[in-house]
Amino acid sequence: MNPKTWMCVICGWLYDEAAGAPDHGIAPGTPWEQVPADWCCPECGAHKLDFEMVQI
Template sequence: MADSDLPFKTWMCLICGWIYDEEAGSPAEGIVPGTRWEAVPPNWTCPECGARKDDFEMMEI
């Protein structure tokens, strides 16, 4: 199954609760809509609190 066939997921920062939605992306941080979590650069940090990508957990909304 191709990535485009999979439903988009959301990821939450465990430090501050900020939500990354794959469908929406994070354009203010240079991450275009539709960017899967796996494609977010490993050195990316939470725009709210500066937490590392490792401090996020996948969650269903």
């Protein structure tokens, strides 16, 4: 499985599945599907539903 990158459509913050977001409670290697539904963007507070997968 190739890690994917997800972008917050509100502020542009990127979530890289390979890197995770350890400072925000998400371990490296965590697929987007396993990120909790109530998780919010650490930059602007947008909901997980406000993210879209992007090609980098």
